[in-house]
Amino acid sequence: MKAPFLIALLLSACTPKVDVQAPDTDGTDSDTSEPDVGNDPDTDTQEPLPEPDDACEGTLITVVGTDPWAQTASVSEVPTPSSDTFSRGDGVAWWSQDVPGAVTVSMSAQDHHNARVRIESTNAGVRVERLDDRSRWAVTRNITTVDGLSCDTMTVWVGLDHHWFAPSANRPTNNRAEVLFDGEEGWQAAYDMVASAQERVTWSTWYWESDFELIRPLGHATMSESQREGNTVMAVLEEADVDTRVLINRFWGENFDFTAYINTDSALRAYAQDSGDDFEVMLQGNVTEVSIDDTYDAVPQPISFLRRVRSENPDERAEQADVTARRGLDAVDAASWHQKGIVVDGAVALITGMNTKAADWDTSDHAVFEPRRMPFDADEDDRLEVAYGNEPSELDPRKDFSVRIEGPAARDVEDYFRTRWSQGIADDVLYADSATPLTALPAAREPSGGVPLQIVATMPEPFLEQTILETHLRAIEQATEYVLIEDQYFRAPIIAETLEQRMWDEPDLVLIVVTNAVSGSDPGLRWTVENDQRFQRFGDRYVLIQLVATDLYTDVGIFWDTVELLDVPIYNHSKLRIVDDVYVSVGSCNWNNRGYKYEGELNVAILDRPTATDVRRRVLEEYVGHYWAPFLSDDMQNNADILALAAQDNADIVQWWQEDGEDLDVSEAIDLWDTSVTYRTSGWAYPLDFGDDWFWDVGPDVF
Numbered sequence: 001m002k003a004p005f006l007i008a009l010l011l012s013a014c015t016p017k018v019d020v021q022a023p024d025t026d027g028t029d030s031d032t033s034e035p036d037v038g039n040d041p042d043t044d045t046q047e048p049l050p051e052p053d054d055a056c057e058g059t060l061i062t063v064v065g066t067d068p069w070a071q072t073a074s075v076s077e078v079p080t081p082s083s084d085t086f087s088r089g090d091g092v093a094w095w096s097q098d099v100p101g102a103v104t105v106s107m108s109a110q111d112h113h114n115a116r117v118r119i120e121s122t123n124a125g126v127r128v129e130r131l132d133d134r135s136r137w138a139v140t141r142n143i144t145t146v147d148g149l150s151c152d153t154m155t156v157w158v159g160l161d162h163h164w165f166a167p168s169a170n171r172p173t174n175n176r177a178e179v180l181f182d183g184e185e186g187w188q189a190a191y192d193m194v195a196s197a198q199e200r201v202t203w204s205t206w207y208w209e210s211d212f213e214l215i216r217p218l219g220h221a222t223m224s225e226s227q228r229e230g231n232t233v234m235a236v237l238e239e240a241d242v243d244t245r246v247l248i249n250r251f252w253g254e255n256f257d258f259t260a261y262i263n264t265d266s267a268l269r270a271y272a273q274d275s276g277d278d279f280e281v282m283l284q285g286n287v288t289e290v291s292i293d294d295t296y297d298a299v300p301q302p303i304s305f306l307r308r309v310r311s312e313n314p315d316e317r318a319e320q321a322d323v324t325a326r327r328g329l330d331a332v333d334a335a336s337w338h339q340k341g342i343v344v345d346g347a348v349a350l351i352t353g354m355n356t357k358a359a360d361w362d363t364s365d366h367a368v369f370e371p372r373r374m375p376f377d378a379d380e381d382d383r384l385e386v387a388y389g390n391e392p393s394e395l396d397p398r399k400d401f402s403v404r405i406e407g408p409a410a411r412d413v414e415d416y417f418r419t420r421w422s423q424g425i426a427d428d429v430l431y432a433d434s435a436t437p438l439t440a441l442p443a444a445r446e447p448s449g450g451v452p453l454q455i456v457a458t459m460p461e462p463f464l465e466q467t468i469l470e471t472h473l474r475a476i477e478q479a480t481e482y483v484l485i486e487d488q489y490f491r492a493p494i495i496a497e498t499l500e501q502r503m504w505d506e507p508d509l510v511l512i513v514v515t516n517a518v519s520g521s522d523p524g525l526r527w528t529v530e531n532d533q534r535f536q537r538f539g540d541r542y543v544l545i546q547l548v549a550t551d552l553y554t555d556v557g558i559f560w561d562t563v564e565l566l567d568v569p570i571y572n573h574s575k576l577r578i579v580d581d582v583y584v585s586v587g588s589c590n591w592n593n594r595g596y597k598y599e600g601e602l603n604v605a606i607l608d609r610p611t612a613t614d615v616r617r618r619v620l621e622e623y624v625g626h627y628w629a630p631f632l633s634d635d636m637q638n639n640a641d642i643l644a645l646a647a648q649d650n651a652d653i654v655q656w657w658q659e660d661g662e663d664l665d666v667s668e669a670i671d672l673w674d675t676s677v678t679y680r681t682s683g684w685a686y687p688l689d690f691g692d693d694w695f696w697d698v699g700p701d702v703f
Helices: 041-045 183-195 225-229 233-240 257-261 266-273 305-312 380-387 409-426 467-478 493-505 525-536 593-597 609-631 636-663 666-675
Strands: 017-020 060-066 086-088 091-095 102-108 115-122 125-130 135-146 149-160 173-180 200-205 243-250 279-285 317-321 341-344 348-352 402-406 451-459 482-487 510-514 542-555 562-569 575-579 583-587 601-607 685-687
Touching: 060 115, 102 149, 115 135, 115 149, 125 135, 125 149, 125 317, 135 305, 149 305, 173 183, 173 409, 173 601, 173 609, 183 233, 183 341, 183 348, 183 402, 200 233, 200 409, 243 266, 243 409, 266 279, 279 409, 305 317, 341 409, 348 409, 348 583, 348 601, 402 409, 402 583, 402 601, 409 451, 409 601, 451 467, 451 593, 467 493, 467 575, 467 583, 467 593, 467 601, 482 609, 482 636, 493 525, 493 593, 510 636, 525 542, 542 636, 542 666, 562 636, 562 666, 575 609, 583 609, 609 636, 609 685, 636 685
Parallel strands: 060 149, 200 243, 243 279, 482 510, 510 542
Antiparallel strands: 017 102, 060 091, 086 091, 102 115, 115 125, 135 149, 135 317, 173 402, 173 451, 200 341, 341 348, 348 402, 451 601, 482 575, 542 562, 542 685, 575 583, 583 601
C-alpha cells in the first residue's frame, strides 16, 4: 500500500492545509449513497473480514486525501488537530466511540480544488456527506494493527479534483514533450519515429494518401517521382518492416461499401485485404446519430473513484462510494473518427491535427510560392513555375500543430488505439477479417526532464468519453490573464458560456481567437456568429483575426508591366489552446460541439509554464511578423492591442496594393516591397468579421 497523505496532494512542492472542525451534532442529514457495486464488481467476491479484537475502542476512522486518480504523495508534517483526533501515518483518525456525532474535514492542495466532507460514524457504519461540488469520496474497510491489536478500520478516501487535468481520463504523467509548429516539423518527427521503429507502429487518421511525402528536402522541385517516392508514408512504413496497424475513419458507417474509396487508395487497401503480412488496416465508422435541429445530450458515466482507490490499495475491502446516475442518449448520422495519432514501440507518440494527405504539409513560412507544397504527381515544370514565382502553389498554405511525446503517455495514446482496434474486430468493420488482436506493450518510464501532461479524448458510444471537454473547461475556469484559441472553427456553445462568465469574473482576462472566415453556406455560421457576438461586448479585451499569406507577383510586359499583390488565406487547421502561460492543448479536437461531445478526437494537455510561454511567444511573433514583433511583451492586453494594430495595418497595405499597385512598373513595385516597411505586410494577421446573418438554422451539435 502506498503511503497516503493527509487531506492534500502535491504534484509540486507546497504546504498542505488541513482543518478538522469540532464534532458536529446538529442532526444534519448525511449522504448515504449505496455501495458502489455497479462500478466495482469485485465487491461481490470479497472475502469476509476477520473479527476485530474486543479491546479495540470501536472502529478506527481514518481520512486520507488523494488526487482524482487515488494517487498519493509525500507531504510535510501533519499536525494533530485536536485531542479527539490524531495523526495516523499520513492520515487523520479518531475512534468512533470517542467522537460522537460528525466531524467536518477540510482539505486543500496546490493545483487542486478544495474539498470538505462531513463524516459520521453510526451503528450502521460510516455516513459521508460531500460539502463541495468538486471532489469525490469512497470508503474502504480493513482489519489493521493498532497498538498490537487487530482493529476494525474504516478509511474515507477523498479525491480532490485537479484544476487543469480531466479527472475522468488517465492520470497525468511526466513526459518529454515538444510542440511542433507546422507540417514540416511534425512530419519530420513522424519520419524519424518510424525510421527508428523496432517492434510496432500504430497510426490513426481521418484521411490517407499512400504517396503523401513526409519529408521534402532541398532540391525537391527538381526531384523525379521515383526519387521522391522513398519519402512517402507508404515507403517509410514498408522500409521500417515492423508490425504496422492503421486505423482510418469510414464515412457513413458500414452501410455504403463505396465509401472505402473516399479516403483511402489502392496501395493501402491491398495491405488491408491481405492477411498475414504484418501490415493491418481497418476502416471504422462512427455511428453516432445526432438530431439536425436539437442537441446531443449524452454524457459519460462518472468514474469509479472506489475502483481507483482499490487499484492503488488492493488489500482494502470496498464498502461504499459517491455515485452519480448516467443520463440517457438522444438520437441522424453525423459523426466520424477524427483522431490522428502515431505511436512507435509504445514509447514515443505524435499527437497531431494533421491528416495523412498532401494538403496537410507546409512550412512555417506559409509562403504563397512554395514548390514543395505541390501534389505528388505534379511535374517538374509546374513545380519550377511555383519556385520562380510565376504561379502560386496548387495547394494553399496550411497551419497546424503536433506534439511529440516520449514517456509513459505514449502508452496512453496507444491504449486509445487498442480500444478502437478491439472494437473494430468485434464489430467486424471493413477489413476486420484480416486483422488480429493487438497486445499492449509495457509503458515507458517517466524520463528525466519531463513535464506533466495528460492524454485526453472524445470517444463516441459505446465508450462515451468527453475528457477533452473536461480539461478545456477546467483550464478556462483557471484563466486570469489570457486565453488564446487558434482553431479551424469558433463555434462551441458548450464551452463559450464558461469562457464568457470567466471574462466577467476576471476584468483583466484577454481572449485572442485565430480562426477562418466562414461563408454564408456553412451550416455552422449561426453558432459562429453568436459565439463572436457573445465576446464583442468585451471591447479590446477580445481580438478576432484570420491568417493570410501575401507575396508580390510581377511580370515585365512589352507595353505595360503586371503588378499584383497575391493574398491567399492560410487554411487554419489548428486546434491549439493556451491559457495563462501555464497550459497548452494540441490535438484533433476543434472548437465545436461535435468535437467535444461525440466526434472521435485525441488531444494532449500540457501543464508547464516554460512550454506554454515559449509557444505563446512564438505564435504571437508569427502572427504579427518582423515589424510588430519588437512591440510584443508578456503583458497580454498590450499583445492584444499590437495584434489588432498589425491586423489592420496589413489590411490597409493590401488595399493600397489592390488600388494603386497596377500603376507601378515592376522595378518600382519590387523596390517598395523589398525595402519599405510601409508597403510590405508583416506577419499573417488580418481582421475578421463574421457578419450578423446566416442562412442555415440548425442545432448546435451537428457542425
